[in-house]
Amino acid sequence: MQKKSISSFAFVFSQFNCEMVMADSIINRFFAAKEKMPKQTSDFIKWLKKAAPSNIDDLIHELHDEVFDEVDCLDCANCCKTVGPAIKDIDIDRLSKHLKLKPSKLVELYMEIDEEQDYIFRTHPCPFLCDDNYCSVYESRPKACREYPHTDRRRVMQLINLHKRNIECCPAVFEVFERLRLKLKK
Numbered sequence: 001m002q003k004k005s006i007s008s009f010a011f012v013f014s015q016f017n018c019e020m021v022m023a024d025s026i027i028n029r030f031f032a033a034k035e036k037m038p039k040q041t042s043d044f045i046k047w048l049k050k051a052a053p054s055n056i057d058d059l060i061h062e063l064h065d066e067v068f069d070e071v072d073c074l075d076c077a078n079c080c081k082t083v084g085p086a087i088k089d090i091d092i093d094r095l096s097k098h099l100k101l102k103p104s105k106l107v108e109l110y111m112e113i114d115e116e117q118d119y120i121f122r123t124h125p126c127p128f129l130c131d132d133n134y135c136s137v138y139e140s141r142p143k144a145c146r147e148y149p150h151t152d153r154r155r156v157m158q159l160i161n162l163h164k165r166n167i168e169c170c171p172a173v174f175e176v177f178e179r180l181r182l183k184l185k186k
């Protein structure tokens, strides 16, 4: 999850008709859509797996920047509400220092182990998500939270199955791949 304290986008547009802007926002469009993975999107991902252009990383990174100029994660927090990060030992150490808890106590209070033997938060929404969508441990959040939704990472095609899953959860990832589909006219 990427935090912006006050998005300049929201601020600039606050002078206009709020309802009109919200109805048209990337986040609202995503949640209004019945299907989070329309057939044309899954077909496009299939096509990408076979025929992604050689500059795919550059294309995705450009779209990542473009989309996150328009999306304020504080209006969404769907990742923190619905998918938990994989939590590594180094994350537990950082979080336990932040919360002034022993690592074993932190694990006992908030975590369990998933089938891949990673720690995950036991509850959703995340226990550290506040009502206003801020993360109460933001400076000490797990690495997986810092990297989410991964559309600015290199070697996009090695992560394509992860992106495919995230399309169904993250409005920004959906928008990145939708804009890519339109750009490549698929």
Ligand code: SF4
Pocket: 001, 002, 071, 072, 073, 074, 076, 077, 078, 079, 080, 148, 149, 169, 170, 171, 172, 173
């Ligand atoms: S789901 Fe995506 S858009 Fe929503 S808060 Fe998470 S990273 Fe931001």
Ligand code: SF4
Pocket: 001, 079, 080, 084, 085, 126, 127, 128, 129, 130, 134, 135, 136, 137, 138, 141, 142, 145
């Ligand atoms: S630790 Fe923070 S960023 Fe990570 S899932 Fe929880 S609320 Fe979201």
